[in-house]
Amino acid sequence: MDIKGKAGSLLEEFKAFAFKGNIVDMAIGVIIGGAFGKIVTSFVNDIVMPCVTGLIALGGGKDAGEGLKALSFDLGGVAVPYGSFIGGIIDFLIVAIVVFIVMKKFLGFMQNMRKKEEEAPAPAEPPAPPEPSAEEKLLTEIRDLLKK
Numbered sequence: 840m841d842i843k844g845k846a847g848s849l850l851e852e853f854k855a856f857a858f859k860g861n862i863v864d865m866a867i868g869v870i871i872g873g874a875f876g877k878i879v880t881s882f883v884n885d886i887v888m889p890c891v892t893g894l895i896a897l898g899g900g901k902d903a904g905e906g907l908k909a910l911s912f913d914l915g916g917v918a919v920p921y922g923s924f925i926g927g928i929i930d931f932l933i934v935a936i937v938v939f940i941v942m943k944k945f946l947g948f949m950q951n952m953r954k955k956e957e958e959a960p961a962p963a964e965p966p967a968p969p970e971p972s973a974e975e976k977l978l979t980e981i982r983d984l985l986k987k
Contacts, residue, residue: 883930
C-alpha cells in the first residue's frame, strides 16, 4: 500500500473514531462539566466563603470584609495564605458531593430500567386453537369422504 492509501485509510479510521456517538457525548459532557465548574466556583466564592469568613470573624479571626482568601499566617516573615486552600477544599467537596448524588441517581435510574425490562413479561405465544368439537370432527370426516 502506498503512502496516499495509508494516509487515506488513517483519515477514514480517524473519522470513524471521532464522529462516533460516544465521542460526541463525551465532548458535550466536558463542555457541560466546564460550565458546571464555573457555577460551583461562583457558589463557593460568592455564597459559601463569605459565610465561612463571617464565622471566622465571629470567632475573633480576620475582618469579615477581607474574605477567606485574605486569611493567612506569617511564617518567618513570609505570609502563608491558607484561605485559598480552604476555598479549594470546599470547592472540591461540593463538586464531589454533587457528582456522587448525580451518579447515584443515574445508576439507580439505569438499574430500575433494567429491572423493569427483566420483569416485563416476554411476548406470549398466541394460544393454541381449541380442540374441535365432536360435531366439527364429524363434519370434517364427511367432507373428506365427499372429496373422495
